[in-house]
Amino acid sequence: MNILLAEDDLRLGKLIVHMLKKTGEYKIDWVTTGNDAFDYALMSHYDVLILDWMMPEGDGVEVCRRLRKQDYSGAILILTAKDAVQDRVAGLDSGADDYLIKPFEIDELLARLRALSRRNYAPIVEETVDLHGLVLNRTSYTIHRGNKHIQLTPREFQLFDLLVRNKGQVLPRDIILDRVWGFDADVSIKIVDATVKLLRKKLHMLIHQELIQSKRGVGYKLEI
Known part of the structure; x- marks a missing residue:
């Protein structure tokens, strides 16, 4: 798995690089500024980007937002010490796929990376679904x-694919949270909204x- 790490804390960056390489399953590039993270992400293919929220030359959330505006579709994980609900929502609103709060255990980071990889590269059952002229491309x-x-x-x-597969059926927020983020994800139900x-x-x-459509409560x- 190819990983881009953007982390300006040299001690933490070295630890993450060392532990990921130690598994033998990851190839990792490490940068320390937001501008470098943005450039690297667009120039190379990465399975997951790990972006620290607080970085010089563009923080992780800003980089994430800029990448999504460029139609970047790869998985993005935000690292931050900010643990308030509004901060998590802000991170996900920027286009991030997951959010990991510092300090964290390396095993938890590895689990998040595996989960993101499975979501991005799960076997495709159908390539496209035609919803009365609105076409969903699963590739x-x-x-x-x-x-x-x-x-x-x-x-x-x-x-969206979960809603498509259950078209016409009301899916409770907790079910959506479980199916999309995982039952053990450290996120609020507000992330669904x-x-x-x-x-x-x-x-x-x-x-x-x-x-x-919303079903209140x-x-x-x-x-469609």
């Missing part, structure tokens, strides 16, 4: 309608219809 993580298309992050894709909000905004670029369903 490229895109949705298109006619000649217009939008790029989804891996997390947005997984959430934040991701749905981002997904709705993207879908409105293709179709002026509220495809993802319960969850969400797809109607």
